[in-house]
Amino acid sequence: MLTSKESAAHSRFIERSRRYRESEASLLESLIEVDSLQLWRKMKYSSTFQYCVKEAGLSDDVTANFIRVARKAAKVRALRDAIAKRELSVTIARKITSVITNENAAEWIAKARTLTQKRLEREVAEANGKEGKKRRAKARPIGRNLVDLSMQIDESTMEKFRRAQELHSQCQKKLSELDETLEAVLEFYLKHKDPLRKAERNVAKPANRSQDRPIKPKRPPRPAGVTHSVHARDEGACQEVLPNGERCGSRMWIDIHHIVPVSEGGLDIPENLITLCKPHHRMQHGHH
Numbered sequence: 001m002l003t004s005k006e007s008a009a010h011s012r013f014i015e016r017s018r019r020y021r022e023s024e025a026s027l028l029e030s031l032i033e034v035d036s037l038q039l040w041r042k043m044k045y046s047s048t049f050q051y052c053v054k055e056a057g058l059s060d061d062v063t064a065n066f067i068r069v070a071r072k073a074a075k076v077r078a079l080r081d082a083i084a085k086r087e088l089s090v091t092i093a094r095k096i097t098s099v100i101t102n103e104n105a106a107e108w109i110a111k112a113r114t115l116t117q118k119r120l121e122r123e124v125a126e127a128n129g130k131e132g133k134k135r136r137a138k139a140r141p142i143g144r145n146l147v148d149l150s151m152q153i154d155e156s157t158m159e160k161f162r163r164a165q166e167l168h169s170q171c172q173k174k175l176s177e178l179d180e181t182l183e184a185v186l187e188f189y190l191k192h193k194d195p196l197r198k199a200e201r202n203v204a205k206p207a208n209r210s211q212d213r214p215i216k217p218k219r220p221p222r223p224a225g226v227t228h229s230v231h232a233r234d235e236g237a238c239q240e241v242l243p244n245g246e247r248c249g250s251r252m253w254i255d256i257h258h259i260v261p262v263s264e265g266g267l268d269i270p271e272n273l274i275t276l277c278k279p280h281h282r283m284q285h286g287h288h
């Protein structure tokens with residue numbers, strides 16, 4: 001038997017769990033709403049994801065899962081209803097987003113409600129496998145300096161990987177394990193492709209030899225030194241200031257934007273250039 005103190009703790013816990021599930025369901029409804037209104041655009045965020053993280057303070061993981069479920073629920077009415085009626089939690093719903101459609105909704109909702117999580121994951125994996133889809137790659141930190149990376153790659157990609165392994169092994173005069181090969185391949189790629197690395201190497205050189213040159217009607221290519229100093233200054237990250245005062249900071253899909261357009265006499269000099277991510281760049285130019 002529970003003591004009265006224990007029994008009170010138990011009731012509190014059950015009551016709060018109920019409220020948690022309730023608020024989870026209404027949060028999802030609200031997310032469907034703000035997502036369909038595209039509030040992120042109006043508020044100058046780069047995406048609904050960024051809006052949720054920066055404006056609402058949700059974690060990356062929670063946001064990613066909620067968005068995935070919200071977008072599916074917006075399309076599959078039965079899924080939306082099941083969550084609203086709290087037959088499914090958002091976490092469980094997330095497990096079936098890759099397979100559920102309007103046609104098979106009843107079947108997958110029933111499975112999600114009755115099967116153990118392991119069993120459900122296996123059935124979803126099987127259903128996905130039948131369509132020949134790859135499982136999403138996963139990177140999970142498992143220590144201070146260690147990440148468990150798991151992914152499925154095509155045979156042709158694996159062939160390239162093996163070939164790189166051969167070359168790297170030859171170079172090292174000993175067998176290069178796959179992780180060592182990956183490290184070498186990434187290092188090589190970044191050395192040649194990363195504008196930040198190029199900027200680090202070149203920023204010492206004079207940057208703007210051609211800044212005084214008049215702008216010709218045919219836009220001349222921007223001097224590499226200018227690009228390098230913009231990358232070094234902006235650290236390769238979007239500089240858009242968000243409504244919460246933080247900078248966007250995205251390093252994916254970045255552009256260099258002219259603050260004063262070239263067509264209005266804007267110069268190709270670092271002072272007139274700013275790093276923006278694609279969504280924020282598009283907003284600057286006013287087309288959606």
Ligand SMILES: [Zn+2]
Nearest residue numbers: 256257258281
């Ligand atoms: Zn621009």
Ligand SMILES: [Zn+2]
Nearest residue numbers: 238248277280
């Ligand atoms: Zn941005």
